[in-house]
Amino acid sequence: MKLDILAIGVHPDDVELGCSGTIINEVKKGKKVGILDLTQGELGTRGTIETRYAEAARAAQLMGVQVRANLCMRDGFFIDDETHKMQLIKAIRRYQPEVILANALEDRHPDHGRAGKLIAEASFLAGLLKIQTTDDEGNQQERWRPKYVLHYIQDRLQEPDLVVDISDVFDQRMLAIEAYTTQFYNPDMEDDGPQTYISTPDFRESVVARARMMGKRIGVRFAEGFTTQKSLGIKSLDALIQNET
Structure with missing residues (x-):
């Protein structure tokens, strides 16, 4: 399936927190959007691998994406090497997205920055003719x-190069985030493990x-x-005027 946009997150819930409003916007415009999780989030303090898959599927349904897949890299211990790059290159060539939304290049969680760099490098390498890959059926990939590779802003505030209006879909975005009932604040599930940085009401407010x-x-x-x-470019100033209106 060729996608217009592929959102990649190292943990299930990264995409929801970072760019789910943008995803919902694009889905409503008829774009084909998919999500690729790099790990199963198995090191998360609350919940299990099984609950994480169920939550991710529910969030994907709420966002309306066409596909959600998981590369099953090791949470916390994946590295930026040839093996992991090749996994990503094959996925990028499979979905052929025009735009990739990726983890931040630097953040509080070390997995985020490492994944952001891995995704950016794999996105470039996927365009090289002499790197050859095959799909699951053994056919050579193009x-x-x-x-563009756009990095969503995560825990640490960064100066944005692009800001997307999500006002019309904000409530739907929050429902997608709240699909992770074991991860984020949920008064009905306060006994589902110890409190964490992201399970408090204060985190939701942030x-x-x-x-x-x-x-x-x-x-x-x-x-x-x-x-x-990569610098963002426009063909004429009319694009700015149309965006303003």
Whole structure:
């Protein structure tokens, strides 16, 4: 299946926290969007691998994405090497996305930054002719390089290069995040393991506050921010005027 957009997160719930509003926006416009989780989130303090898969499936349904897959890399211990890059290259060539949404290049959780760099490098390498890969049926894959890799902003605040208005879909975005009932604050499941940094009511409030702050940057209620190593370009200033209206 060729996708317009592939959102990649090292942990199930990274995509929901970082760019689910943008995903929902694009799905509503008829874009084909998929999600690729790199690990099963098996080191998470609360919940299990099984509950994480169920939560991820529920969140995917709420966002309306076409596909969600998992590469089953080792949570906390995957490394940026040839083996892991080749896994990602094969996935990128399989889905042939025009845009990839990826983990931040630097963040509080060391997996985030390591994954962000891994995704960026694999996205470039996937376009090289002399790196040969085959699909699950043994057929040679065509090379493919996405036009843009955009890194969503995670725990640590960064200066965005691009800000996306998600005001119209904010409630749906929060439902997708809250699908992770074992991870985030849920008064009905307070006994589902010890409290963590992300399971408190304060963390949920910070998620809303971040979206409000990003929205304020562009004069809307809620927004999501992205960074990019590639400059964003437009063909004419009309694009700015149309966006403003």
